[in-house]
Amino acid sequence: MTTSISDEQVVQACREWAEEPHTGSLDRLQHITGQSEEACAAAMHATREHGLIEWGIGMDTAWPTPAGEHLFGPSHDTAT
Numbered sequence: 001m002t003t004s005i006s007d008e009q010v011v012q013a014c015r016e017w018a019e020e021p022h023t024g025s026l027d028r029l030q031h032i033t034g035q036s037e038e039a040c041a042a043a044m045h046a047t048r049e050h051g052l053i054e055w056g057i058g059m060d061t062a063w064p065t066p067a068g069e070h071l072f073g074p075s076h077d078t079a080t
Contacts, residue, residue: 005033005043007052011068014053017061024060025053 013029023031029040044059052068055061 007047010043010047011052011064014062014064018063025062026060
């Protein structure tokens, strides 16, 4: 199965979940891309392998890593 889901789209879905956790990261990615659950799950696994997202007990609670956040430019947080 070939999809055109980018790492940036996956990280964006995870960022949205972190800001408003009413819908899981996987559901948000499906909404963003219009792709199937299977395609989105495969993209999330690939993005995790790239070190851009991480999750604990399941991908629905995935969050961006610092490297993933870096895709969107410098943080507005000045704390290091």
